Amino acid sequence: MPELPEVETVKRGLETALKGKVIKHVTLKRAGLRFPFPLFFVENLEGRTLKTFARRAKYILITFDNDKILLIHLGMSGKLLVHAKMPEILDKHDHVIIECTDAMVAIFNDARRFGVMTLLEKDEIHPLLANLGIEPFSDAFTLKNIYPLLQKAKVSIKQFLMNQKYISGIGNIYASEALFLSGIDPKKETNTIPRPKAEALLKAIRQVLEAAIKSGGSTLRDYVRSSGDVGYFQHSFTVYGRENQSCIKCTSPIRKMTQQGRSTFFCPICQK
DNA sequence: ATTGTCCCCTGCCCGC
DNA sequence: TGCGGGCAGGGGACAA
Secondary structure (H helix, E strand, O other): OOOHHHHHHHHHHHHHHHOOOEEEEEEEOOOEOOOEOOOOHHHHHOOOEEEEEEEEOOEEEEEEOOOOEEEEEOOOOEEEEEEOOOOOOOOOOEEEEEEEOOOOEEEEEEOOOOOEEEEEOOOOOOHHHHOOOEOOOOOOOOHHHHHHHHHHOOOEHHHHHHOOOOEOOOOHHHHHHHHHHOOOOOOOEHHHOOHHHHHHHHHHHHHHHHHHHHOOOOOOOOOOOOOOOOOOHHHHOOOOOOOOOEOOOOOOEOEEEEEOOEEEEEOOOOOO
């Protein structure tokens, strides 16, 4: 699923629904997701008040009244749905059930189990968070900071955008979209991108991510918001999933290629 | 220290 | 209809 806009949307939904609630009971339906759940995971969650909700890259961090932090990653197919009360029937991929004292229930569902749920201590630098790059909506997201990274990295710009250690939160969809918006060939080596193009790229990244958040993210198959509603930014895609359809700028056919095992969509005329 | 390949897992869609 | 292959919003673990 989920790139920055989807994770941000889920985070906001959880915050609205669960902030200040108290966890009454946690049920694990299996021993782990991508990693095993930590020791005493359930014991550490039960009785806690959910205080603050944050997002870093594609991770959601929920801090409790004892300062421990629940770290969540949705992987490819993870969903976190909030229900007013416990559903009658559970799905076979409902792995973690978090019941609050007011009967509200949050359920983590993840068919592919690439997701992560673990607990951090206050101020702990977890390995998963240790090497994350610049947040697209932070003050550090400037040409001054990012241009040197482009000059140093010896990879294609698509690969650069996908690598979370440079800029965090962009995945396969929004990488293609931002490169189209800024007119950059996804294969272009980062150190050959002129400053004005790099500047246009940064602007395009913020623009597309912001627009996607406003649309509640993009739903291709698995992704839903915590309310169960789908996102609708997929209707605004300019290139992603539009192979052989006509470019919105020049009408020539959009192409699809594979880079590092992932699909890239682009317009060979508009992106140089 | 980087960079490429493989792998984790399930579901869905396509072609035969 | 059934089955095999390929592909899917991610990213860690290796090998070179």
